[in-house]
Amino acid sequence: MRYLPLFFDLSKGPVILVGAGAEARAKLRILQAAGAAIRWHVLSRDDANNAYAKDVELRIGLPGADDFLGAVALVASAGRDIDEELAARSRAMNVPVNIVDRPDLSTFIFPSIVDRGDVVVAIGTGGASPVLARRLRETIEQLLPERIGEFAALMGRYRDRLHALRHRGFSTRQFWERVIDGPIGTLFLAGRSARAEAALILAIERAGLDAPKQGHVQIVGAGPGDPDLLTLKALHALQSADIVFTDDLVSPDILSRVRRDAEIVHVGKRKGQPGIGQEAINRRLVAEAKAGRKVVRLKGGDPFIFGRGGEEREALEEEGIAVTVVPGITAALGCAAEAGLPLTFRKEATRLSIVTANTAEGAEKIDWSGLTDRATTVAVYMGLTTASAVRDGLVAAGRDPRTPVAVLARGTRPDSHAITGTLSHLPALAAAAGQGPALIVVGDVVAHSRAWKEAVGHLEAAE
Numbered sequence: 001m002r003y004l005p006l007f008f009d010l011s012k013g014p015v016i017l018v019g020a021g022a023e024a025r026a027k028l029r030i031l032q033a034a035g036a037a038i039r040w041h042v043l044s045r046d047d048a049n050n051a052y053a054k055d056v057e058l059r060i061g062l063p064g065a066d067d068f069l070g071a072v073a074l075v076a077s078a079g080r081d082i083d084e085e086l087a088a089r090s091r092a093m094n095v096p097v098n099i100v101d102r103p104d105l106s107t108f109i110f111p112s113i114v115d116r117g118d119v120v121v122a123i124g125t126g127g128a129s130p131v132l133a134r135r136l137r138e139t140i141e142q143l144l145p146e147r148i149g150e151f152a153a154l155m156g157r158y159r160d161r162l163h164a165l166r167h168r169g170f171s172t173r174q175f176w177e178r179v180i181d182g183p184i185g186t187l188f189l190a191g192r193s194a195r196a197e198a199a200l201i202l203a204i205e206r207a208g209l210d211a212p213k214q215g216h217v218q219i220v221g222a223g224p225g226d227p228d229l230l231t232l233k234a235l236h237a238l239q240s241a242d243i244v245f246t247d248d249l250v251s252p253d254i255l256s257r258v259r260r261d262a263e264i265v266h267v268g269k270r271k272g273q274p275g276i277g278q279e280a281i282n283r284r285l286v287a288e289a290k291a292g293r294k295v296v297r298l299k300g301g302d303p304f305i306f307g308r309g310g311e312e313r314e315a316l317e318e319e320g321i322a323v324t325v326v327p328g329i330t331a332a333l334g335c336a337a338e339a340g341l342p343l344t345f346r347k348e349a350t351r352l353s354i355v356t357a358n359t360a361e362g363a364e365k366i367d368w369s370g371l372t373d374r375a376t377t378v379a380v381y382m383g384l385t386t387a388s389a390v391r392d393g394l395v396a397a398g399r400d401p402r403t404p405v406a407v408l409a410r411g412t413r414p415d416s417h418a419i420t421g422t423l424s425h426l427p428a429l430a431a432a433a434g435q436g437p438a439l440i441v442v443g444d445v446v447a448h449s450r451a452w453k454e455a456v457g458h459l460e461a462a463e
Ligand SMILES: C[S@@+](CC[C@H](N)C(=O)[O-])C[C@H]1O[C@@H](n2cnc3c(N)ncnc32)[C@H](O)[C@@H]1O
Pocket: 224, 225, 249, 299, 300, 301, 302, 303, 304, 305, 306, 307, 329, 330, 331, 332, 335, 380, 381, 382, 383, 408, 409, 410, 411, 412, 413, 436, 437, 438, 439, 440
């Protein structure tokens, strides 16, 4: 490590900034964001006329010896000779100095910064590659929850109140860990700041008085398969979980994103084996949360679209367990995007119906009568093995057998396969699509899809 990252309190004295070019202005913005009192020296009246900036003391000419007294830092980009002179004078006056793009003249450098208010991350490459530092910053920006700075500020406001109760003999470190990792943190980062603050006040009042700690459950949508389609919130949940209960639909690529030490429990139906059943899943979720663990219930697609997330949420709430739901990209959206298939189309398709072909009464008993209008796109989930009943039901209800259809199998996964044709041929298309999971899309919009256009192209080439 060549440079030690330190956090400067710039309110303790003026920062001298010298220069009027783009580099100096960029530093001006960073210094202002950090609340610095800036004395900006420009070298000509013309520069001064163009140097409008709020809350800055503007001076024309180089800083004199008196200006260095009490300065917390000097930052300059004013031309080679002037920069060298300023660097020498700063060092002689023991004022930390940064000459832009001249680490050889500087006693400190500016890191790449992730700024979330009270939470600041500094990234440096020792000046070797500012571009790499910026890339790393972008990655960290995406990983940090949006409200993390406000969350830090909230905890800062209550630190003294908690510390005043330390005589009760509890560990403040463990207290804050529970706040950060538990329901209070989850609520706050989900935007429920008032509820989170109320829960924090209550927790502080009870600190050291009652021991039982309770975990919480996040019901998380994993999307259709491609791990890059996980939401940032889902990724945060996976990376902070103690235990993850997953369905078979969730791809191994996604499970590889789970925190390494977390326990992973498969509860769905797997390769013909029955799962443990909904009642048993609910019981285990409740038990793990009551034992104080951070539980993730991971589901393919979105938990509230044919995912039984609603039942699980109710079961948990009935037991008084804190539960939050993280939405996921449902199969219809993921598969359609991959296949270049717009689910609605101006004037042509003005309605989208999401239906399941897997009902307790059987696919033959489904009422398709509301789905016959040409302007309605129908996305059929769980219809691969009952494709004949889907076709027969729709046609009997009045949908044109020439309506374009697509069978989108294993959508967004490496072995995804899209096949298109018309409603009358749906069973043959489903058979040709191979293994599930697969989604059936019925509607004129299918003719806009990439797969349809490619199929037409092949036919024309064959003629
Ligand atoms: C029990 S439902 C779960 C749906 C999920 N909650 C969602 O929002 O996508 C399972 C059905 O979703 C559809 N499905 C899920 N993932 C899919 C994928 N990657 N490709 C195609 N269809 C998928 C299939 O119709 C499958 O039979």
